[in-house]
Amino acid sequence: MRVLMLGTGAALIDPDRNHSSILLTVRGENYLFDCGHNATRQMVANGVDPTTVKAIFLSHLHFDHIADFSYHMISTWMAGRQAPPTVVGPRDTQEFVDHSLIDGAYAKDIEARVQYRQRQDNYDVLRPPVIEAEPGLVYEDDLVRVTACHVEHIPEEISPCFGLRMDTADGESVVFSGDTAPCDRLVDLAQDCDLLIHECTFPQTAIDFRSKAGIGTWAHTSPLEFGRIAAESGTKAAVATHFGHFDTCNPVLRKLMAKHMPVEMVGPEMMEEVLGDIRRNYRKTLYLAKDGMRIDV
Ligand SMILES: [Zn+2]
Numbered sequence: 001m002r003v004l005m006l007g008t009g010a011a012l013i014d015p016d017r018n019h020s021s022i023l024l025t026v027r028g029e030n031y032l033f034d035c036g037h038n039a040t041r042q043m044v045a046n047g048v049d050p051t052t053v054k055a056i057f058l059s060h061l062h063f064d065h066i067a068d069f070s071y072h073m074i075s076t077w078m079a080g081r082q083a084p085p086t087v088v089g090p091r092d093t094q095e096f097v098d099h100s101l102i103d104g105a106y107a108k109d110i111e112a113r114v115q116y117r118q119r120q121d122n123y124d125v126l127r128p129p130v131i132e133a134e135p136g137l138v139y140e141d142d143l144v145r146v147t148a149c150h151v152e153h154i155p156e157e158i159s160p161c162f163g164l165r166m167d168t169a170d171g172e173s174v175v176f177s178g179d180t181a182p183c184d185r186l187v188d189l190a191q192d193c194d195l196l197i198h199e200c201t202f203p204q205t206a207i208d209f210r211s212k213a214g215i216g217t218w219a220h221t222s223p224l225e226f227g228r229i230a231a232e233s234g235t236k237a238a239v240a241t242h243f244g245h246f247d248t249c250n251p252v253l254r255k256l257m258a259k260h261m262p263v264e265m266v267g268p269e270m271m272e273e274v275l276g277d278i279r280r281n282y283r284k285t286l287y288l289a290k291d292g293m294r295i296d297v
């Protein structure tokens with residue numbers, strides 16, 4: 001299996017890290033974990049044909065994990081995609097899909113484009129099958145099985161959030177946390193996997209700053225906790241991702257970051273603190289994610 005990190009940032013506007021999205025390629029078949037902004041362009045930039053994506057798994061319905069969905073569907077329809085991807089997500093994913101395409105935001109765009117015969121031939125791809133999943137087995141085909149567990153992020157009565165595990169027929173396994181505070185269910189889901197891709201949104205400095213300023217709690221995982229979770233899961237290797245822009249050099253984004261952490265600390269050197277904290281609990285193979293990073297499992 002090949003893992004391609006398409007987007008490794010969080011929700012702010014970051015020119016160097018796209019929204020959350022991970023491509024998993026198993027014997028030439030492509031699967032997507034999350035479809036954040038720029039996922040489709042990132043596939044093309046990295047030599048992957050986006051019309052071939054067989055299934056899209058949405059960990060949760062925060063916009064930094066789904067913002068590319070209508071772009072993906074309409075642009076691959078226009079590119080001649082022949083079969084729709086299966087879309088798997090939490091409760092209310094069907095409503096999101098409906099609102100995103102023919103019956104919602106892009107109704108007029110699609111009505112205009114479908115006047116051309118060429119666009120009518122594969123019009124069906126704009127009504128993809130949707131599975132609103134519950135924890136447990138959420139998808140299966142000849143090559144992969146995908147299981148999900150609830151994680152701790154958005155209150156469940158608003159919208160459930162998933163961690164996802166893919167096991168291949170060849171015996172490989174990759175787990176993706178989605179967005180979550182430290183979660184025992186996710187540690188269980190990840191037991192002895194080959195690769196754990198886990199969010200690591202804010203360095204400890206930002207968390208301390210936030211709690212001193214009295215601005216609520218984070219439904220995310222710190223580098224210290226990331227290391228503990230990676231160690232407890234028994235994973236062979238771990239990827240830290242969904243970085244909350246603390247490493248940016250962009251002057252506009254640095255200003256936006258001032259609400260989240262002392263702005264003079266924002267920059268690439270902050271990654272040293274993150275790495276040091278992860279290494280206090282976890283010693284095995286570690287990747288600090290970057291857009292375009294490929295990992296063979
Ligand atoms: Zn997120």
Ligand SMILES: [Zn+2]
Nearest residue numbers: 060062153179
């Ligand atoms: Zn989120």
